[in-house]
Amino acid sequence: MAGSEPHTPVVSNLSPTASDASGGTLTGGAVFIDRDGVVNEQRTGSYVHSWRDFAFLSGAVDAFIALADANIPTFVVTNQGGVGRGYLTEASLSAIHDNMAASIREAGGRLDAIIHCPHSPADGCACRKPRPGMLLTLAQRFGLALDRSTFIGDNVTDLEAGRAAGVASILVATGEGARSAMRLGLPPIVGVRATEVRCEQMPGLAAVAPGIASAVDHAIRNHRRPSEPCLQASDYIERNTVNRPARAPEH
Ligand SMILES: [Mg+2]
Numbered sequence: 001m002a003g004s005e006p007h008t009p010v011v012s013n014l015s016p017t018a019s020d021a022s023g024g025t026l027t028g029g030a031v032f033i034d035r036d037g038v039v040n041e042q043r044t045g046s047y048v049h050s051w052r053d054f055a056f057l058s059g060a061v062d063a064f065i066a067l068a069d070a071n072i073p074t075f076v077v078t079n080q081g082g083v084g085r086g087y088l089t090e091a092s093l094s095a096i097h098d099n100m101a102a103s104i105r106e107a108g109g110r111l112d113a114i115i116h117c118p119h120s121p122a123d124g125c126a127c128r129k130p131r132p133g134m135l136l137t138l139a140q141r142f143g144l145a146l147d148r149s150t151f152i153g154d155n156v157t158d159l160e161a162g163r164a165a166g167v168a169s170i171l172v173a174t175g176e177g178a179r180s181a182m183r184l185g186l187p188p189i190v191g192v193r194a195t196e197v198r199c200e201q202m203p204g205l206a207a208v209a210p211g212i213a214s215a216v217d218h219a220i221r222n223h224r225r226p227s228e229p230c231l232q233a234s235d236y237i238e239r240n241t242v243n244r245p246a247r248a249p250e251h
Pocket residue numbers: 034035036037038153154155175176
């Protein structure tokens with residue numbers, strides 16, 4: 001494999017308990033999580049080249065533990081264009097993902113698989129976000145219900161991929177999130193909990209959250225309910241009249 005097929009995303013670190021749709025162990029909705037800027041610190045202007053460069057964001061491992069407790073299929077979905085551009089080998093990426101998956105699982109977290117797009121933008125593949133190919137691949141392979149799933153991301157392209165696949169999304173303030181909120185004309189993301197939101201530019205966006213822990217908490221509380229974005233926009237607007245720090249710490 002190793003990303004050799006130019007237009008196919010790579011599924012790795014499959015959990016021993018995960019099985020393909022024919023096995024039927026994964027049904028219903030899933031939580032999809034972007035990697036850089038959501039699970040781990042984004043390196044400005046650079047790629048994560050090795051495990052030494054990888055730093056979990058606050059609350060990230062606990063979020064995977066919460067997903068284990070809630071028994072929700074959980075996937076990391078990440079563009080790794082550094083592979084296609086030749087800045088990062090599949091072997092290096094594989095070592096990073098092996099360590100990441102082991103850290104999450106040894107702590108008791110749930111991670112069913114990681115899927116990445118190794119292609120550069122010039123490849124024009126169907127899997128690089130904002131395209132929905134990775135979500136569609138996972139849904140087909142594992143029998144997931146996209147309309148009961150949630151995508152947690154920090155970039156507008158994550159939200160666009162979710163929208164294209166019919167998956168509700170949650171925007172986190174970490175990584176590129178604060179900039180993404182601005183680009184979408186949203187007020188700064190404040191408070192310590194996720195807040196439901198309505199965004200005309202991004203109809204699939206269901207909520208904003210300060211980080212992965214609060215986003216996962218929201219996804220778990222709304223799980224099993226078919227995706228129903230655009231609830232209680234007034235709550236978000238009210239909260240944003242209160243002057244609070246733009247980025248609250250994750251607990
Ligand atoms: Mg990201």
